[in-house]
Amino acid sequence: MTAADSSALDDEALISRVARRDSSALEHLYDRYARIVYATALRMLGDTELAEDIVQETFWRVWRRSTSFTIGRGQVAGWIFGIAHNLCIDELRRQRSRPVTVQGEQEEQALLEQSDLRGDVADAAIERERRRIILQALAQIPPEQREVLELAYFGGLSQSEIAQRLNSPIGTVKTRTRLALQKMRDLLHNQRIGAEDLHD
């Protein structure tokens, strides 16, 4: 199968090919998700060189661990993002002494404006749609819940660290975290956006 052929495959088919050592399949996954991984790493780490390293290491691990990915147990994109997110958290925890870069809504808007949707047109459309959905859902949860979500996911902070940073009781942070994710899940469900819709 040529690279052009494989570009039409869904994520699960691509990861199966990667497991069979088809680097062109990995290249298509890279083209599909490297931009998101890079933007996320940049947002979490605030350093382009580190973000580049995270991108390379994430897809290197996808290549090395593709055989461990179980079809039907979660989504490929979520798996890739999870690898990248864990690498970012490891990096953040290595730099404990350095301030964590957490961008606010204005910066979020700035990120939106600097979005680069080059690449495959279909992939870009899907990417844009997923971004619209998540931003819309985030906009509908209370700001204090969104803040906790932001600090946990993009700040890489533990709940006790969030409580310390916000000067709030740990119980409040736990409640806000749980309510935020439950609300997001309900919102996405009400929009009939299931896992299949979201991840090919």
Next chain:
Amino acid sequence: MTLSNCDEIIELIPAFVLGALDADDAARVATHVAACSRCRAEAESFRDVVGLLPYAAGSLEPPPHVKRQLFARIAAVSDHPVTSTVQRPQRSTVRSPLSGRWVVPALALMLALIVGLGAATFEARGRADALAAELAANRQTLRSLEVQIAEMRQAAQAVEAQLIAAQRELDETRTQLAASQRELREIQASGSKDEQLVSFIAAPQTVSQLLETTERAPEKASARMFMQPGHNRLVLLIYGLKSAEPGKVYRLWLAKGNQAIAIGTVTVGPDSVAEFVVDAPEPMDAYDQVMITLDEVDTAAQPSEEVIFEANL
């Protein structure tokens, strides 16, 4: 899995899928979720939401070298030919200055360089992190050593101060010891003198004579003289005499005919007692008279009129 465990774990699942749990809690939840279908389903439903969060960060194209290095790295370890488009050399329409036989080695060299650079970049970052951590640890050690040195200097200064104080105390003790030794010598000398005095007075050949008091002598004052015929030594014991006024002294005179000879000055102690031992220029038999006068300090040529004790020998 008990219900209470599930209730407890479900509370932690949102933070778990966000990666916001501490390592211990995360391990506990992971173990539970792997064994509990209900909690696993709950975690999966949240993972779908968390899987979308990266899209909120936007979309940015990584620099092209990231992809090149990635696939160079994969090619370096792969047993199979890498089919990625980034590894596929684009045949240039411009003829390469390298001849055909050099193209393959040159490409291999370039590939090796790319692979090397790619791997080296990540390794270098890891190495840089390790060196930075080592540097931070060394700085910490240095700060710790500096603190220890400061504490040791402080301790050394305290010890030095103690040493100086001890040295001062030792000097004082030495001074006291010297004074005590001096006092002891004086006591020993005094003891020896007293011993000699007693020995002289108690000797069978010693004769004593009470001196007569004049009207100038204090009431109850007395003086007794001890001597041995044919010997020069004279011992005088005086009681009830006050110390001489400033500028004056008690002086002992021995007279032979009309000639009086000043033998010495007599010092009265605080207890109004004076002991005087002297060796006269000639044996005591040679003298006719003895007297004790109260004289001016600097007039020792002639006895003054102020005679306190006197006796004919």
